[in-house]
Amino acid sequence: MASESDIEERTSRRVEILSLLGRRLKKPLVAVVEPVQPGFVAHATGISVFGYGDDDDEAVEVLLQGIEGMCRDEGILDLRATIQRKLLLENLT
Numbered sequence: 001m002a003s004e005s006d007i008e009e010r011t012s013r014r015v016e017i018l019s020l021l022g023r024r025l026k027k028p029l030v031a032v033v034e035p036v037q038p039g040f041v042a043h044a045t046g047i048s049v050f051g052y053g054d055d056d057d058e059a060v061e062v063l064l065q066g067i068e069g070m071c072r073d074e075g076i077l078d079l080r081a082t083i084q085r086k087l088l089l090e091n092l093t
Helices: 004-009 056-072 079-090
Strands: 013-020 023-035 040-044 050-053
Touching (some): 013 056, 040 056, 050 056, 056 079
Antiparallel strands (some): 013 023, 023 040, 040 050
């Protein structure tokens, strides 16, 4: 397990998401991956989905799975998520 000083030394990083659902995005999504105790959390501005993982790559992968799940199934979404889904789908080429 990482000590508190190890976590303080880790910094957040930005990751560009270029495609969703096997299709290219017109404008990339920018995800921010940050260290948390324990692990990492990834989030994209304006999207109500987060990804958690033991490392930063896993957190981004879980974030992508969550965003793609939101885009596939509108039946369980509240109004805010429905709007986010619509904007994401409009961003696909």
